[in-house]
Amino acid sequence: MEKQAYELHRELEKTLKFFSKNEAMRLREHSNAIMRHAVLLNSRHMAQISVVSYVLHKLLTKEHIVRHERWKRNKVSLSDAIQSALVALERNELGEFEQSMDSFAQRLKKIDNFFSRFMQGLMEKARVKCASDAYFFGMSLSSAAELAGADRKKLQEFVGATGVHDKERSMKGIAERLKELKAAIEG
Amino acid sequence: MKSIVFDSSTLISLSSSCLFNAVGELFKASGLEAVISSGVEAESVLTPINIKRLELNAMRIRHGIESGWIRIAGLDESVNSEVTELAGKANSCFFTSLGNITLLHRGEAEALVLAEKTGAVVLAMDERTTRMIVEEPERLRKLLEKRHECRVQKNQAVSEEISKRFRGLKIVRSSEIAVLAFEKGFLSKEIGEGEKALEAALYSLKYQGCAISSEEIEEFLGMPK
Numbered sequence: 001m002e003k004q005a006y007e008l009h010r011e012l013e014k015t016l017k018f019f020s021k022n023e024a025m026r027l028r029e030h031s032n033a034i035m036r037h038a039v040l041l042n043s044r045h046m047a048q049i050s051v052v053s054y055v056l057h058k059l060l061t062k063e064h065i066v067r068h069e070r071w072k073r074n075k076v077s078l079s080d081a082i083q084s085a086l087v088a089l090e091r092n093e094l095g096e097f098e099q100s101m102d103s104f105a106q107r108l109k110k111i112d113n114f115f116s117r118f119m120q121g122l123m124e125k126a127r128v129k130c131a132s133d134a135y136f137f138g139m140s141l142s143s144a145a146e147l148a149g150a151d152r153k154k155l156q157e158f159v160g161a162t163g164v165h166d167k168e169r170s171m172k173g174i175a176e177r178l179k180e181l182k183a184a185i186e187g
Numbered sequence: 188m189k190s191i192v193f194d195s196s197t198l199i200s201l202s203s204s205c206l207f208n209a210v211g212e213l214f215k216a217s218g219l220e221a222v223i224s225s226g227v228e229a230e231s232v233l234t235p236i237n238i239k240r241l242e243l244n245a246m247r248i249r250h251g252i253e254s255g256w257i258r259i260a261g262l263d264e265s266v267n268s269e270v271t272e273l274a275g276k277a278n279s280c281f282f283t284s285l286g287n288i289t290l291l292h293r294g295e296a297e298a299l300v301l302a303e304k305t306g307a308v309v310l311a312m313d314e315r316t317t318r319m320i321v322e323e324p325e326r327l328r329k330l331l332e333k334r335h336e337c338r339v340q341k342n343q344a345v346s347e348e349i350s351k352r353f354r355g356l357k358i359v360r361s362s363e364i365a366v367l368a369f370e371k372g373f374l375s376k377e378i379g380e381g382e383k384a385l386e387a388a389l390y391s392l393k394y395q396g397c398a399i400s401s402e403e404i405e406e407f408l409g410m411p412k
Contacts, residue, residue: 042289138331140316141196142292156199156396169400171323174407178366180357184308185189185219
């Protein structure tokens with residue numbers, strides 16, 4: 001396997017392992033760790049694995065989904081899509097990997113449509129959450145949205161609802177910037 | 188007429204709140220214009236206007252364009268290559284053992300170049316990373332190091348080149364524009380007067396994603412006026 005495919009394979013394999021063992025919290029931690037790596041590498045493929053890990057975490061935390069009689073079948077279906085992506089990576093076929101990721105998203109959408117009461121899908125929410133992680137790791141809003149495939153506006157709203165900006169106080173406060181604004185437009 | 192270039196982050200914060208028209212009134216009364224790039228127009232009007240969930244914001248911004256306080260500036264080929272060059276430089280400012288850290292999107296670099304080319308007096312940008320690359324690159328390096336838990340180095344020459352190039356450019360957020368609108372009485376029709384109204388406006392912008400801390404808001408509200 002080439003280096004890039006090898007790294008993607010290693011992380012996706014962990015995702016599948018945690019999912020098969022129903023380790024929801026480890027999936028969440030894994031998603032976060034992968035996104036950090038995705039930012040450093042600016043790797044959209046790595047970000048996709050982060051999104052998949054997060055969405056599987058969310059699924060496992062939804063009682064009405066995992067306790068449903070359909071769950072066993074749904075879990076196999078999602079695992080099969082991940083398995084196909086792993087096979088594609090073993091063959092260094094990034095195009096096929098993407099197709100398998102699309103197939104995963106389609107399968108998830110069917111599950112989501114069956115169970116969800118919300119207009120915004122699980123995948124879309126996961127993309128926004130993972131993009132907010134990318135923003136936390138230093139990327140600009142637009143870069144983070146692009147990396148995780150999230151909607152730019154939804155990301156900005158989501159980031160606003162988190163405490164990230166409370167941890168990053170700007171060097172110049174409102175008063176100083178206001179003074180500069182007034183001087184620029186009135187001067 | 189003096190102009191302020193708006194990045195999409197500021198446009199989103201303001202148009203998502205009820206302050207947008209009041210800011211429009213402020214601009215008209217003060218002889219100001221908001222300038223956006225065609226890329227920002229595409230991102231904030233042309234694409235979302237066809238998506239039901241995002242249509243209202245897009246309509247608000249389109250109304251701002253139609254009523255004349257927002258102007259769209261197209262970028263020609265030579266400027267486009269400058270944007271590409273700036274984005275490339277900004278994305279080589281910081282690096283780890285794995286290589287350069289890509290931080291900036293083309294759209295954010297476009298806002299900086301547009302501000303430079305149009306001779307704008309101010310750049311309005313709610314997004315924090317671009318602002319920090321220009322204003323406080325060393326703090327951004329430390330932030331990256333802390334968040335990634337690894338050594339992050341700065342390409343000093345490139346970083347200084349960017350800071351020097353945009354040194355004269357004043358960067359504000361939607362929060363400062365809202366305070367100005369408040370002080371000049373343009374928010375009273377929407378949210379009334381008094382400190383509580385200002386507090387509500389600032390927190391609304393914060394929750395729309397403007398990069399401002401609660402501490403900054405509280406500190407500003409507590410200042411003698």
